[in-house]
Amino acid sequence: MSIADVVGPVVGSGIGILLILMVLAVSVGGFILWLWALIDSITRPDWAYQRAGSNKVLWILLNILVPFPCSLIYLFAVRGGLRDAQSTFYTSVGSSGGGMVGGFGPPARFCGRCGWPVSPSNAFCGNCGQAIAQLP
Numbered sequence: 001m002s003i004a005d006v007v008g009p010v011v012g013s014g015i016g017i018l019l020i021l022m023v024l025a026v027s028v029g030g031f032i033l034w035l036w037a038l039i040d041s042i043t044r045p046d047w048a049y050q051r052a053g054s055n056k057v058l059w060i061l062l063n064i065l066v067p068f069p070c071s072l073i074y075l076f077a078v079r080g081g082l083r084d085a086q087s088t089f090y091t092s093v094g095s096s097g098g099g100m101v102g103g104f105g106p107p108a109r110f111c112g113r114c115g116w117p118v119s120p121s122n123a124f125c126g127n128c129g130q131a132i133a134q135l136p
């Protein structure tokens with residue numbers, strides 16, 4: 001019995017365990033990223049997608065059906081645009097007392113019940129379902 005006969009299997013199983021741990025870490029990390037992308041895509045309001053030139057339903061579906069690479073694309077390419085759309089909207093609301101500044105499209109109106117920004121094309125509030133009076 002040589003040293004190699006003893007050391008070989010030990011090193012081999014060590015690498016095996018290491019590989020399993022790495023695969024585990026990658027899959028757990030991937031799962032967390034995926035969950036993050038999914039929750040983030042669901043919680044972003046419709047109008048943020050519209051302002052960013054994107055589609056909420058599309059991205060939720062992509063995150064669920066094609067997690068790789070769509071969740072990564074969402075997190076690194078789409079999410080930033082949505083965040084910008086939301087933050088420019090909120091800052092414009094804050095600085096002008098309710099109206100749109102610089103205005104590139106909707107939302108220009110707000111739900112009378114909960115204050116949610118409502119796109120002119122919507123007949124109902126996307127947040128609370130309140131019917132929105134249509135402008136003439």
Ligand SMILES: [Zn+2]
Pocket residue numbers: 111112113114115116125126127128129130
């Ligand atoms: Zn509402």
